[in-house]
Amino acid sequence: MAQYRRVSGSVGLITLQNPPVNALSASVRQGIVDSVKRALGDQKVKSVVICGQNGVFCGGADIREFGRQMSGPPLVPMIHDIEAANKPVVAAIEGSALGGGLELALGCHYRISHSKAVVYHCFIMTMSDQAKLGLPEVTLGLLPAAGGTQRLPRLIGVPAALNLITTGRHVTAAEALQLGILDHVTEHNTVDVAVKFALSVTGESLDGRRISSFSCAPLSDLDSLFEEAMLKVRSAARGAIAPVACVQAVRAAATLPYAQGMEREKELMATLFHSGQARALQYFFFAQRAVGRWSTPSGARWDTSQPRPVRKAAVIGLGTMGRGITVALAQAGLSVVAVETHAKQLMEATKAVPSMLKRGAVRGGTTIEPDSITYSQNLQAVADVDLVIEAVFEDMALKEKVFQQLSIICKPDTLLCTNTSSLDVDHLASQTRHPELVVGMHFFAPAHVMKLLEVVYGRRSSPAAVATAMQLGKKMGKVSVAVGNCRGFAGNRMLKRYLEQAFFLLEEGATPELVDRALEEFGFPMGVFRMSDLSGLDVGWRVRKADGLADTSLTGTSARVRQGCRYSPLGDLLCEHGRFGQKTGRGWYQYDKPGGRVAKSDPWLHNFLDEYRARHGLVPRCIDQQEVLERCLFVLINEGFQILEEGIAAGPEDIDAIYVFGYGWPRHRGGPMFYADMVGLERVVERLERYHQAHPDVPYLQPSGLLRRLVANGSPPIHKWRNVIKNRNSQL
Ligand SMILES: CC/C=C\CC(=O)SCCNC(=O)CCNC(=O)[C@H](O)C(C)(C)COP(=O)(O)OP(=O)(O)OC[C@H]1O[C@@H](n2cnc3c(N)ncnc32)[C@H](O)[C@@H]1OP(=O)(O)O
Numbered sequence: 001m002a003q004y005r006r007v008s009g010s011v012g013l014i015t016l017q018n019p020p021v022n023a024l025s026a027s028v029r030q031g032i033v034d035s036v037k038r039a040l041g042d043q044k045v046k047s048v049v050i051c052g053q054n055g056v057f058c059g060g061a062d063i064r065e066f067g068r069q070m071s072g073p074p075l076v077p078m079i080h081d082i083e084a085a086n087k088p089v090v091a092a093i094e095g096s097a098l099g100g101g102l103e104l105a106l107g108c109h110y111r112i113s114h115s116k117a118v119v120y121h122c123f124i125m126t127m128s129d130q131a132k133l134g135l136p137e138v139t140l141g142l143l144p145a146a147g148g149t150q151r152l153p154r155l156i157g158v159p160a161a162l163n164l165i166t167t168g169r170h171v172t173a174a175e176a177l178q179l180g181i182l183d184h185v186t187e188h189n190t191v192d193v194a195v196k197f198a199l200s201v202t203g204e205s206l207d208g209r210r211i212s213s214f215s216c217a218p219l220s221d222l223d224s225l226f227e228e229a230m231l232k233v234r235s236a237a238r239g240a241i242a243p244v245a246c247v248q249a250v251r252a253a254a255t256l257p258y259a260q261g262m263e264r265e266k267e268l269m270a271t272l273f274h275s276g277q278a279r280a281l282q283y284f285f286f287a288q289r290a291v292g293r294w295s296t297p298s299g300a301r302w303d304t305s306q307p308r309p310v311r312k313a314a315v316i317g318l319g320t321m322g323r324g325i326t327v328a329l330a331q332a333g334l335s336v337v338a339v340e341t342h343a344k345q346l347m348e349a350t351k352a353v354p355s356m357l358k359r360g361a362v363r364g365g366t367t368i369e370p371d372s373i374t375y376s377q378n379l380q381a382v383a384d385v386d387l388v389i390e391a392v393f394e395d396m397a398l399k400e401k402v403f404q405q406l407s408i409i410c411k412p413d414t415l416l417c418t419n420t421s422s423l424d425v426d427h428l429a430s431q432t433r434h435p436e437l438v439v440g441m442h443f444f445a446p447a448h449v450m451k452l453l454e455v456v457y458g459r460r461s462s463p464a465a466v467a468t469a470m471q472l473g474k475k476m477g478k479v480s481v482a483v484g485n486c487r488g489f490a491g492n493r494m495l496k497r498y499l500e501q502a503f504f505l506l507e508e509g510a511t512p513e514l515v516d517r518a519l520e521e522f523g524f525p526m527g528v529f530r531m532s533d534l535s536g537l538d539v540g541w542r543v544r545k546a547d548g549l550a551d552t553s554l555t556g557t558s559a560r561v562r563q564g565c566r567y568s569p570l571g572d573l574l575c576e577h578g579r580f581g582q583k584t585g586r587g588w589y590q591y592d593k594p595g596g597r598v599a600k601s602d603p604w605l606h607n608f609l610d611e612y613r614a615r616h617g618l619v620p621r622c623i624d625q626q627e628v629l630e631r632c633l634f635v636l637i638n639e640g641f642q643i644l645e646e647g648i649a650a651g652p653e654d655i656d657a658i659y660v661f662g663y664g665w666p667r668h669r670g671g672p673m674f675y676a677d678m679v680g681l682e683r684v685v686e687r688l689e690r691y692h693q694a695h696p697d698v699p700y701l702q703p704s705g706l707l708r709r710l711v712a713n714g715s716p717p718i719h720k721w722r723n724v725i726k727n728r729n730s731q732l
Helices: 026-041 075-084 100-107 136-140 148-156 158-167 173-179 190-200 222-237 242-255 258-273 276-290 320-331 343-364 396-409 425-429 463-475 491-508 512-522 528-535 537-546 556-560 570-576 603-615 625-645 652-663 672-679 681-694 705-712 718-726
Strands: 002-007 011-016 047-052 089-093 096-098 110-114 118-121 124-127 132-134 184-186 312-316 335-339 373-376 387-390 415-418 438-443 452-457 479-484
Touching: 002 026, 011 026, 011 190, 026 047, 026 075, 047 100, 047 190, 075 100, 089 100, 089 190, 096 100, 100 132, 100 148, 110 173, 110 190, 132 173, 136 158, 136 242, 136 276, 148 158, 148 242, 148 258, 158 222, 158 242, 173 184, 184 190, 222 242, 242 258, 242 276, 258 276, 276 652, 276 672, 312 320, 320 335, 320 343, 320 438, 343 373, 387 396, 396 415, 396 425, 415 463, 425 438, 438 463, 452 463, 452 652, 463 479, 479 652, 491 512, 491 528, 491 570, 491 603, 491 625, 491 652, 512 528, 512 625, 528 537, 537 570, 570 603, 625 652, 625 672, 625 681, 625 705, 625 718, 652 672, 672 681, 672 718, 681 705, 705 718
Parallel strands: 011 047, 047 089, 089 110, 096 132, 110 184, 312 335, 312 387, 335 373, 387 415, 415 438, 452 479
Antiparallel strands: 002 011, 118 124, 438 452
16 A cells, blocks of 8 residues: 655655555555556645655566456556656655655656665675665566667667666666766665655756657667677577567667657567566566575574574585585675685685685675685684585595594584585585584585575584574575485485486487487577586586496496486596586586587597497487477476475476576476476376386386376476475375
C-alpha cells in the first residue's frame, strides 16, 4: 500500500509501504493511484513527493506476482498519469530504485537521490551508502515495459540507455547523476531535501520536465550502432532472448514517436512475459536468495546459528587457488597471513597477489592497501588468526599433515577450513583436536573472481563453524551454498557423471567438436572438452591415478571396465601422450602454442579416436546433438536427484545455484534441477531408462529413487519437491 499525507503546508507526500523493498504489488499500485488522485485534487497541495518507507524507494514490480493472474491498476497508465500531472512530482530516491521503481521515478518530473561521500572500509576505499538505480528486468527475462525502454533513451541518450537496459546493471547515485538520470544528489535526508525542492518548484512550468515529450539525441549512424549492440548482446547472451528484445525496444525509442515506441515495448514484452526463459530467470532470482537460508540434516540453520567474528585469516599454500583466496579475503577487508613453505612459490606469490589486487581495484573502482597481507614461509605465523583456509596440493597425506600441525599451532577456537575439491572433510577433521571447527570451503578458480563457494559441513562441524564459513563467503561477495560431505561434494560429483558420458560419446562415434557444439548451443560458455583443455586434463588424471583407476596397461574388455562399471580411459591416454590441454598446447584440441587460447580441431586426435575404437572393436555410429544433451545433462541431473535424496544438498535451489555460479550452466535455463522440471520429470525418467537399457554397464543412467518418487507423486513443480524429499511416502 501507500501512505498519503500533506507536509510543509502544500506538499503531498506519498510513501510506498511494502517491506522489505516496497515492490509494486497490486495494493501498492492501487495506493499510488489513489494518493496521486488525492494530491492532485487537493487545492492546498501544490507539489508532490514520492518516496519509499524504511529508506528504500522501490525494488520494482513484485516479481512474485508475475506467474499469477495480474490484478490491480497496471503500471503504464499509472506512470503516465503521474507524468501528465499539472503539479510537480518529485521522486525522493533512497536505497534502491530498480525496474518498475526507476520507471516510476522516470515518470516523475524531478529525481533526487542520496549519495554519501567516500568511506574507508579497512584498507579499501568504497563509495558506500549510495542509492542504486537500474533497470534489471533483462536479468529476469523481461524488458522494462513500464516505459523504461522509451523514457531512459530520451533522457540519457541511446548508447547509455542501451548499456543499462541490456546489462541490467545497477548504477550508484553518483553515476546516475553523471548520466543525467538524477537532477540532484544529497548527503542529507533525501525526503526532507525533496520536500524543500518540491516547495521551490511549485507553480513552475512542467513543459520541459515530461520525458515522454523529449526526442532522443540524434546520432550520426544509428544503424551501425544498433547492429553493433545486437552483435554484442547475441554473443554475450548465449541464447537468452530478453537482451535481444531490449535492443529492439530501445531501437523503437530512437526511431519512433513515443506512443508507437510504447506499443512496440508492449509487443516485445508480450513475447517475453510467459517465456520459459523468464520463468527460469525469475525462479533463479528467488533460488539465489533461498540458498542463504541454509540448513543441515543435524538441525543447524541459518537463522539460529551464530557466526563467529573473523578479522584475521590465513591461507596455507600459495598456488593458483591459494593466491585467489588470499586476494578474495583481502578484498573483503580482512587481514591475511599468506603461508607458503616453498621459497620460490612464495616469492612468486608476493609479486602475483599485489598485482591481482591492483587489477581488481581498477576493475571495481576502489583503491587498495596491500599491507593487509603478510607473507610467511613458516606455519607458526598463523598462531593468532581466527580462521585458516588450507589450499595445499590435492593430496590427502599432505593435507592430513597440515591439519595436524594447524591443530597444534592455532588458537583452540580457530576455524580450520579446507579448500579441497573432493577429499573427505570428516577425515581431515579427525586429524585435529577440535573436529567441530573443521569445514570445507571449496572455491572455484579463479577464486577471487568466481562467485560460487561450496561450504562443506562434516559429520561433526558445529553450527557456528558452518555459519561462520557461510558468512565469510558472503563477505567475499560469493554465493555460499552449504552442502554435505561426500566424494566431490555436490558440484564435482555431478560433473563426474557428465564428463563420463562425454567420454563414452567419443568412444561411440562423436567428436569433441560435436559434443562441445551441442553444449555451447545449449548455452554453456564452453563445451566439456574445451573446458577440460582450459582447466588441464592432468588434474583429473592425478585424482584417477590416486584412486587406482588410470591403469592403461589393461587390455581387452577390462581396459574399459572399473569396479564392474563402464570406464573410458580416453582422458588417461591423452595425458600419457603429454596432452594436458591449453598449458601444453595440445589436449582435445590443438593450440598454436603452449598456453594458447584458440582451440582448433586436431587431425591427430581424430586419428587417435579412430584407432582407439578399432582397437576396442567399437563401431562408430552417428550421434546427434539431442543425444549428446540428453546423455550428458540427464545423467548430471539424475546425480543431482541422488544428492537431494541423500541430503547432501538441502533443496534443488542449492544445486541450481552451484551449477549456474560454478559450472557455467546458462542462467536463462534456471539450473539443472529447474531444467528437469521444465523438460518434465516423466520425460527425464523415460530417456534415462532408455539409455540405461542401451548401456546397462552404466548404473548411473538408472533413474534415482527420488526422481521416480516425484514422478509417482504426479511430478509436482520444483517448489514442492522438498515435501517429497522430506516425506518418503509423500503423496503431497
Ligand atoms: C511491466 C513490468 C515492469 C517492471 C518490471 C520490474 O520491475 S521487474 C523487477 C525489477 N526489480 C528487480 O529486479 C530488483 C530485484 N531486487 C533486488 O535486486 C534486491 O532485492 C534489492 C532491491 C537490491 C535489495 O537487495 P537486498 O540484498 O537488500 O535484499 P534481498 O535481495 O535479499 O531482498 C529482500 C527480500 O525482498 C524480496 N524481493 C526483492 N525484490 C523483490 C521484487 N521486486 N519483488 C518481490 N520480492 C522482491 C527478495 O526475494 C527477498 O525476499 P526473501 O523472502 O527475504 O528472500
